[in-house]
Amino acid sequence: MSSSSSDNEDDSSESSDDESSLSSESESEHDEEHAPVESVPPKEPESPDNMAVDEDYLTKHQNVFSKFKRSAIEQPAEEAPEASDEDVQDIGPLPQPTLPRDYRLKITQSNHLDWLSKPIYSKPEHTWPFETFDLSDTMKSNLATGGFxxxxxxxxTVLEMMLKDTKENKLKPDSNGDILVNASTGSGKTLAYSIPIIESLCTRVVPRVRAIILVPTKPLVSQVKQTLLQLSKGTSLYVMNLRNDISIREEAEKLTGNPPDIIVSTPGRLVEHVTGNSIDLNSLRYLVIDEADRLLGQSxxxxxxxxxxxxxxKQSSMVESWKLRVQKLVFSATLTTDAGKLAMLHFYKPRLVIVNDEEKLVNEMFSTPRTLSEFTLQFxxxxxxxxxxxxxxxxxxxxKLSNVLVFTKSNEASIRLSKLLSLVFDGFGVSMVVEYLNSTNNSTMARKKLLMAFDSGQVNVLVVTDLIARGIDVxxxxDxxxxxxxxxSREYVHRVGRTARANNDGRAYNFVFGKGEMRWMSRLLRDVSRSREVEMVEEMFLDEGDEEVYRKCLGELQNIVER
Incomplete structure (x- = not known):
């Protein structure tokens, strides 16, 4: 009890008189707990009227009580409604809103991707004369004129499939299915879809948009259009490319005033016209997606x-009208098998064609041309x-003094290397013309002029970046x-695919400095399918006195930059 008294003395220094009385009451209650227990009936609780009134307490809070009484008189209390059975809530989980379904996943599940595991394989060395195909005389003549x-x-492979589809569609409009093609760069994919499309449309009577070809860059738009114009000579087909150097309104007037049969465009420009209703898709027969890996990888x-x-x-109304389905043709040297990306295109009876020496399927299908030789130079x-x-x-x-394409990582690197190479060649007394091509000088006319000079040998070495790699078809x-x-690995395939095109021989050289770069290059090369092993080159190309010449060239470059 002494400790309890000590505690109470401490509390009394910080509490009011009322709290001291309550503390003493708690002491007496504590003593009663240890007293002998007697059988005493429990007391009735005192009513508020009988309870002792603390006058000091009432005086202290008189204002509060007065306000409370006035508010009670002014607002009489309402009778509380009786609780009914209906008001009783069941203690259970509240109903939750339906979770949104992911659109991509839904499509992926409804369209089985079994066809990915059952592709049609074609050997790269398999060739066949165009004369043996069931083509029109006009097409055969155009192919011969172009040297094909x-x-x-x-x-x-694609010709056989599409020519067969065209015949069967005359009796059964939904017989043809979509086609996906994985073939190395330079294998002739543009001709593969251009020939059957022109053959199918050349007999049309009323001009309408019947084929759309999508490519990722403006240079590719021009290249594909030129191929189509060459193959469609002697027909009434109108081929049009959508351009960014004229206004949308002016181009829309051309599209509506004189509808083309075939449109070649980049996706962004096409979407502007489709959403603006300047392109009518009701008669569309073919949708070609060239360089699909790049188009599907960006929005x-x-x-x-x-x-x-x-x-x-448009397809939903096929039950009422007898129309052909739009056939989707997807081409790429690095075709993805990502289900989410492929599901966006809503394929119908898809068929996968793989041009490769080995019959195997991997997550990303990368392959180099069959006639390409690869070398790695390690320093x-x-x-x-x-x-x-x-x-x-x-x-x-x-x-290697001509027809050499060199890849760098940036615009600045390509400009600097081209100027420095020119100085080094001059320093060693070798006459070489070195130029660069990147986004800073990539206008249509400048590009065309430079590539023609490179193709003819007037430019010996061309230094470029990845950005314009896919547009070079020389x-x-x-090398x-x-x-x-x-x-x-994807960029590697598109780089080395600039050579060994159309079954010609070509060589690719990888410059690797240090163990870190070697590990990275080895990883890239493992992901690529090829017909020949990559060779290692360990020769040292520098001679005594070369570094002195190089230092002088660096000084000259510094003077040029500072001018």
């Missing part, structure tokens, strides 16, 4: 969703400062140099 004598593997104003929704609305990391010199000496010692390129490392 034999059909390459991808052309043989381009959600082109796939906008276009597919318009086509799906120690302390030689990286001499990288431009090593490249120049390699080209001179290997006698058959005379014999590709990966001066800077590619960022992915």
């Amino acid at each position: 004598i034999d059909a390459f593997s991808v052309q043989v 381009f104003q959600n082109w796939s969703r906008v276009l597919v929704e318009r086509l799906e609305a 120690s990391s302390n030689k990286s400062s001499l990288k431009p010199l090593i490249l120049a000496k390699f080209l001179m010692k290997s006698n 058959l005379s390129i014999t 590709v140099v990966n001066y800077d490392m590619p960022n992915s």
Whole structure:
């Protein structure tokens, strides 16, 4: 009890008199708990009227009580409604709103991807004369004029499938299915879809938009259009490419005033016209997606969703009208098997064609041309400062003095390397013309002029970036140099695919400095299918006195930059 008294003394210094009395009452209650228990009936609780009133307490809070009484008089209390059985709530989980379904996943589940595991394989060396196909005389003549004598593997396979579809569609409009093609760059994919489309449309009577071809860049738009114009000579087909250098309104007037049969465009420009209702899709027969890996990997104003929704609305009315389905033709050297990306296109009876030596399917289908030879040149990391010199000496010692395409990582790197290579070649007394091509000088006319000079041999070495790699279709390129490392296996395939095109021989050289770059390059090469093994080159190309010449060239470059 002494400790309890001590506690109460401490509390009394901080409490009011009322709290001290309550503390003493608690002491007496504590004593009663230890007293003998007697059988005493419980007391009735005192009513409020009988309870002792603390006058000091009432006086202290008189104002509060007065206000409470006035409010009680002014607002009489309402009778509380009796509780009914209906008001009793069941203690259970509240109903939850329906969770939104992911649109992509829904489509993926409804369209089984079994066809991915059952592709149609075609050997790259498989060729067949165009004369043996059931083509019109006009088409055969145009092919011969263009120098196309034999059909390459991808052309043989796609031609056979699409020519058969065209015949069967005359009796059964929904017999044809979509086609996806995985073939290396330079294998002739443009001809593979251009020939059957022109053959199918050449007998049309009323001009309407019947084929749309989508490519990722403006240079590819021009290339594809030129191929279509060459193959459609002697027919009344109108081929039009959508351009960014004229206004949408002016181009829309051309589309509505004189509808083309075939449109070649980038996705962004096409979506602008589709949403503006300047392109009528009611008669569309073919939708070609070229370089599909790049188009599906970027949004381009959600082109796939906008276009597919318009086509799906058109197909939904097929029950009432006897119309052919839109056939989707997808082409790529690095075709993805990602179900989410493929499901966006809503394929109908899809068929997958793979042009490859080996019959195997991987997550990402990367393959190099069959006639390509690949080499890796490995150097120690302390030689990286001499990288431009090593490249120049390699080209001179290997006698690669023309038709060489060099890839760098940026616009700045391509400009600097082209100027430095020119100085180094001059320093060693070798006459070489080195130019660069990147987004800073990629206008239509400048690009065309530069590529013509490169193709004819007036430009010996062309230094470029990845951004414009896919737009270069020059058959005379014999050597590709990966001066800077590619960022992915996909980019590697498109780089080296600039050579060894149309069954011509080609070579690709990978410059690797240090163990880190070697590990990265080995990883990229493992993901790519090829017909020949990659060879290692360990020769040292520098001679005594080369570094002194190089230092003088660096000084000259510095003077040029400072002017």
